[in-house]
Amino acid sequence: MQAILNKIKSVSQPAIISVNSISEARDFVESYCRMLDIFPSDFIDFSPEDGVEILRKQIIKIKIKPHSSNLRLLAIYNSQDLTSDQANTLLKLLEEPPDYARILIFTTSSARLISTVKSRSLLFGLPPQNSDRDSGWLKLFEAGGFNNLVAALKDIESGDIPAIFKEVMVQIKHQKASENNFLQLYRKIGEGLILISKTNANRKLVMENIFVWWKLKQIK
Numbered sequence: 001m002q003a004i005l006n007k008i009k010s011v012s013q014p015a016i017i018s019v020n021s022i023s024e025a026r027d028f029v030e031s032y033c034r035m036l037d038i039f040p041s042d043f044i045d046f047s048p049e050d051g052v053e054i055l056r057k058q059i060i061k062i063k064i065k066p067h068s069s070n071l072r073l074l075a076i077y078n079s080q081d082l083t084s085d086q087a088n089t090l091l092k093l094l095e096e097p098p099d100y101a102r103i104l105i106f107t108t109s110s111a112r113l114i115s116t117v118k119s120r121s122l123l124f125g126l127p128p129q130n131s132d133r134d135s136g137w138l139k140l141f142e143a144g145g146f147n148n149l150v151a152a153l154k155d156i157e158s159g160d161i162p163a164i165f166k167e168v169m170v171q172i173k174h175q176k177a178s179e180n181n182f183l184q185l186y187r188k189i190g191e192g193l194i195l196i197s198k199t200n201a202n203r204k205l206v207m208e209n210i211f212v213w214w215k216l217k218q219i220k
Contacts, residue, residue, distance in 0.1 A: 002031075004017065004028075004124050004125075005028070005031055005032060005035060007124065008032070008104075008124060009032075009035055009036060011122060012097070012099070012102070013097075013121065013122050014094045014097060014103040014104075014105060014120060014121040014122070015103070015104055015105065015121060015122045015123075015124055016079070016105045016106075016107060016110065016113065016117070016118065016121045016122065016123045016124065017104060017105065017106050017107070017124045017125070018107055018108070018109075018110045018123070018124070018125035019106050019107070019108060020108065021108065022077055022078065022106070022108075025075070025077055025106035026077075028104075028106070029043075029045075029073070029075045029104065032073070032104065033073060036069075036070075036071055036073075036102075037069055037070065038069045038071055038072070038073050038102075039067075039068040039069045041067045041068050041069075042066045042067055042068060042069040042071065042072040042073065043072075043073050043075070044058050044061050044062055044072065044073065044074045044075070045058075045074070045075045045076070045077065046058045046074065046075070046076050046077070047076070047077045047078050047081075048078055048079070048081040048082050048083065048086060049078075049081070052083070052085050052086050052089055055086055055089055055090070056089060058074060059074075059089070059090070059093050061074075062074040062093070062097075062098070062101050062103070063093075063098055063101070065098075065100060066100055070100065071100055071101070071102050072098075072100055072101050072102070073101075073102045073103075073104065074093075074101065074102070074103045074104070075104045075106065076090075076103070076104070076105045076106065077106050078106070078107070078108070079105045079106060079107045079113060079117065080107045080108060080109045080110070080112035080113055081112075082113075082114055082117065084114065087114040087116055087117050088116075090117065091116060091117075091120065094117065094120040094121060095120055103121075105117065105121060110123065110125070188210045188213065188214070189207075189210060192206040192207060192209075192210050
């Protein structure tokens, strides 16, 4: 975490930070505020479940000059769950944030982020925890619902594939047992994403094959 904090402390652009959990995001915010002397009166947060009207109010707040600090901070949690309406509401702020404002956008699945938000922000990532089985892709495979997987695939743009592949490779790197079933799953996903990115392969069929393979492996 400290390495990312050091990189981000002088960044004025909105920053997307991939985290393993919301508690990790809150710990990051606490450390960030302490590092930059941002007091609670100048801290604003938002989660998608709060709704677009609350988001509009928080945007108004972040545009007000700091009360007790040199900077104001807006932290957005679970940004992978932002609705299109919420993302559109954010765009102007992301494009032209006040000089005294800092915007940290936390996600547990960068692949699911709306592309207009990603294109207006810098991307950082905390290393996954050793026990991490919470990546968006793995959740979809473990859930057992192919319809959920297909729904997620529909939202994937070709430009998102390298980011998803990178996430998968990080998971592979942090697995210990080479014969671990989850490691094999990550590798299968990685191979599938390479195929999708380099050919005109149908992404739904590629992931469907992996899904079937995974379910058969669980039966065995």
